[in-house]
Amino acid sequence: MTTPTRDALAAVATLLAPSAPQVTERALAAHDDPEAYLRDHADRLDERGIDEPFAGLPWIALVDALTDHGRLAEVDWKEAPDEISGRLLALRSAPAADELWKSLAEIDLPTYEFLETAGKQLLTTGTALAVLDIESDCYPLVLLPATQADDLVTLAAKAGFTAAVYGR
Incomplete structure (x- = not known):
């Protein structure tokens, strides 16, 4: 079953975790x-206070899957x-820029x-810092090539969610 919303969600997942198809699978599930997703991930979702399906569940699933895969x-x-700097540096997508991380x-x-x-x-390293808005008091942060930042924002909107890029 393919729809523009589903396709956009899959595209966001693939953009942010190109070598981890499990991320896309979880978001699409x-x-x-x-x-079924709620049943299968009840313990994890309970930590977020989620105990019933809602429109943002695929986005939450994406955030959790990206976290699990170091993205x-x-x-x-x-x-x-x-x-924050330490957590960003630990991401698999973090640029190797020791002086930048130290100064941050x-x-x-x-x-x-x-x-x-x-x-x-x-951005001076060619890396974009973006947030996947889950309408909470936290910042789910991702790093991606700056050349793909606009794609992330556009695809997130097509999927019905919000992503924003910092520093532009």
Whole structure:
């Protein structure tokens, strides 16, 4: 069963985890059969306070799958910059830029301002910092080639969700 929304969701998953088809499979499982996905992942979803299907379940499934595959760092709205830097550096998609990561860890700004600053600095390496909005008080953060940032935002919107790029 293919629909434009489903296809866009699959495209986002593939864009963010091209070598991990399991990420796409999990997001599509939540899209195709939310009840079964809820049963199969009840413990994990319970941690988020989710106990029934809702329209955002495929996006949550994507966030969780990306996290499990080292492609997403979920940080609190008031996380310290050094902690955010450390989590981003641990992502499989993090650029090898030691001086950049060191300088980011030393910045002292509120979380949102730090993300904007980090986004600008990461763009100089050809990497975009983006958030997959799950309408929560956290920031699910991904790193991707800057050349694909607009695709992420467009595909997320086509899938019915929101992604935004920092530092532009």
